[in-house]
Amino acid sequence: MPTRFDRVFIESSGRHLPGPPIDNAAMDAYIAPLNRMSDRIKRRILAENGITTRHYAIDADGRTRQSNAGMAADAVRAALAAAGRDLADIDLLAAGTSGGDALMPGFASMLQGELGAPPMQTLSSHGICASGVGAWQFAAQGIELGGHAHAIVAASEMPSRLFKKSRYAAKGYDADFDAHFLRWMLSDGAGALLLTDTSSGRNGLRLRLRWMHARSFSGDYPVCMQLGLTHDRGTSHLDFDAWGQAEAEGALFLRQDIRLLPHLFDIGVHEYATLAHAGWIDVPRIDHFLCHYSSERFAPLVDELMAKAGLAIPRERWYSNLVTRGNTGAASIFVMLDEFLETHTLKPGEKILCFIPESGRFTVCFVLIEVEAADAAAPSNALPPSGKTDFGADNSDSIAPPHDPADAPAALRHLLGALAAEWHDYRSSVWRTPLIRKLRDRRFTTHDYIAWMQAWIPQVREGSLWMREGASSIVSERYAELAGLIETHAGDEQHDYLILFEDYRTAGGDVENIDALRRNPGGEALNAYLHALAATRDPVGLLGAIYIIEGTGQRIIPALLPLMKASLDLPPNAFRFLDYHGANDEHHLARWLRAVEIVLASDHDGRAAQAILATARRTAQMYLMQFEHISVAESGSDTDNRSAPSQ
Template sequence: LSVASEMPSRLFKRSRFAAQDYNTDFDAHFLRWMLSDGAGAVLLGGPKALPQANGLRLKLKWTHQRSFAGDYPVCMQLGLTPDRSKSHLDFPAWGDAEAAGALSLRQDIRLLPHLFDVCIHEYADLAHKGWVPERGIDHFLCHYSSERFIPVVDDLLGKAQLSIPRERWWSNLAWRGNTGAASIFIMMSEFLQKEGKRLKAGDTVLCFIPESGRFTAGYMLWEVELNTPVNQALQANFPHKIAASETIANDALPDVSTIAAPHDPATAPQQLAPLLTELASIWQDYRSNVWRTPLLRRIRTRELQSGDYVRWMSHWIPQVREGSLWMREGAASLTGDYATLASLIDLHAGEEQNDFKILHSDYLKAGGTETDISKLRRNPGGEALNAYLHGLAATPNPIGLLGAIYIIEGTGQRIVPSLLPLLRAALPLPPDAFRFLEYHGANDENHLERWLIAVQMALDLDTEGTAQQAILQTARHTAAMYLMQFQHVLAE
């Protein structure tokens, strides 16, 4: 038995707003007109089934929930003044806190589009892992607080090539309102009452529940089946481990728009959209995990010390020095039709062959003392990545290296620019101690455009149909090892 209820009306009494002469901020007024009271419950029979009329029942195939609370600022909160500078506990009395608006429930509506973005990326990841039937979804119950978000969800699903025709969508928002945690249960109940006669055995019902308090993506997939007795144990339909994200209690985040996937599938040539969609899902997991490493947490909370920065640079210098080497080695391994890619990769390697010198200069300006670069050592993550890329580059036609470049250059284009303002604000270092990070962020966008050309050429030349999977596999492996490099920066 799963139960949920909401009673926000107590927070939105007219008398409370009248006490402030209705002179409150839009974020507080927004929720006043968006939330409704309600309660709902689901009782599951055995095994994991919801009995229905017409000799049918709904069988719960799987649930999936993932929190992104550590990745974004708080979107919905109660207890702070409108500018979030003062807590209700800082006032001499509750009445003073109320008068100052510190006891009003607020939502930062500017963050809401990002909620749907991360949720649809999470759904795309589930689809690519086989959780969603290939034939698609028959009925889509989407919980959204406003009909203004319908085209947002629809557009994002389209970009992910997972569109669900609008005639398959169903919502009771217009007459029940947004009842928060209870919404999906109330929606399911009315859907079955009003649309139950249209259901047939084999139909799928997808419930999508985005939660904006601290961003959470939730999904349930149901299947309609004949209501026949089941005596044997429930088969393991989808033995996937549910992703759970560790949360970090810190809101000192950079602009979330700077950490999107390096390439938007919607703006790329049509034949590249499937590949870029899967790469975006890989990026989503990688970026989220990087944001939780000790190094990034220390940067975000302004606790990073100059010595930490020097240590990070000392690990990174020998890795960057090897970058142009494995790229050239990979270009030399291209044969046959793929040899036409060699000059493009060599050009890219040539532009980056002296980048490690800029990084070494930053290291010295920040207080590093080792002038002999050959004595600097990569950490375990850097060693693993270096060995993997050199090994792959030595194989015939290592097209998968394009997947590695996507992650590496994407880190420079998306993650590094987000960190640079925080590093400058936190560390008492001269401006020329951050030249490499600044250069990386400014130039990697051009590098990624060249990468897009190389990928298109590789797929056009692929006669065996293996290039796309090679790129995806290498991107996954590179993301795992680059993440390991971030994880080991502060490890003794």
């Protein structure tokens, strides 16, 4: 849950953008096309990202005009000048970047040297977009704990040096799309904040930092954005015999796997919803939303996901300067905040919410800032005392999961919010199981695929049986329509296991009689639990099981399927079951939503909703156990795999 602050203020801000603005036509003088494909990629990417101007700290010949530390120093000087302070007042310097001018020492040390600053504590935060927020949070905690009275936070990026045409010569300019992509996305710049423990304010106002929240999902997903690994992410640049060889093999190209990006915003909106539901974000009272996204095409996606969650912030309250300043990575939120404060007239009581996602290996960050009158007393702390979520409370802003219809009736939102939280934890756990980790790391073999299906087929086979048993156990008149819906769903699913068995045989599975396949311990526990529950009177809790099982097919399987197809040398008809569920489970979930509506219409004491939630939680635990018990070959031959193709 977020880190709360009571005595941290943003005294001032500053930014530095090197050189004149460079428009799209002039980009080629700095970031030259590599081949005939480059121009097409450039047009496509610029049309999507919406950036019209940006800044570079190199000149048209590729020579460095200003260092990364130099840009950060200018941003720091601007922040200090805005507050009428100098370096002698500062006792903590925290700095973030994705790449300093030197591999060692840390960026904060290089910045301190560039500034000629007196002795002080420093902190270098390394990463990508979230590295600046990491530095910011460290400095704020130092002030909150009383260790410092004044701290400078800076973030600076200079990717242009990586994008010069000469750097691609060793590969004959034959770069893959992932390496092309970021050349037209990123630019140079720096931003800084001065944090203090007291503030006299400016223009009768002061900015109080209320809380910060950063959460990494690096254990759940493969690398999305990276520098220093080969295209297949299997070899580090340090593993080559010489730097030149690493460059020739493309290990020094900055890459981003854009196919993974939708997952980042899915995660981000789930975190946003969790914070809102727990009381940290009062959505109607957010007056300004500063959202860091790398492309204008992602703004409607974020907006849509927030709307589906019932937690939309009106677009007129959004602010971004991406179009004119470009994407400056870790510096973006600082550059954005500085320009926002410079161009907006704020009022006491207004709240500013910042959202910073990082695509490196998926981290999401949120920051809440409150505007106060300069002479205001310390605010009463209305923030929740803990991260506990009360799903029984009357909160119309509860989240409906993104894979449910956006127009879910308001009466369902409490339950949908609770289920979304369970789903968020379950999804994260699935991505960390040995089977999925092997798939993410491109070590997945046909043997692993077959082992998965051997355990899965008998589990799927039981699905229609426990559903039909559950439908026959519904005896109350008020659930008559529900019994029909479950029976229809069971009919849709009754022959699915045969498709999966045919996929198994196509992939090379050697068990000829489907009756010889056995569930693993997780699958056995899951089916025993669901059969037992289905035999009880009015087992409406089964809707929680269907939510998890169908959600897996509609949200997790589509993410895994491209990785499987890229890793396994198998014909398309070896993936028919997975293709089918990725495309059709969304319709099944619409039917599920109607079933839940029937149950809650007469659920006056909340017991049915709690039964659905409890069953979803237990089903997730046992479905996860089924994943964890699948045997994967950690050693042996991978000769039945092919290398992931260049995209």
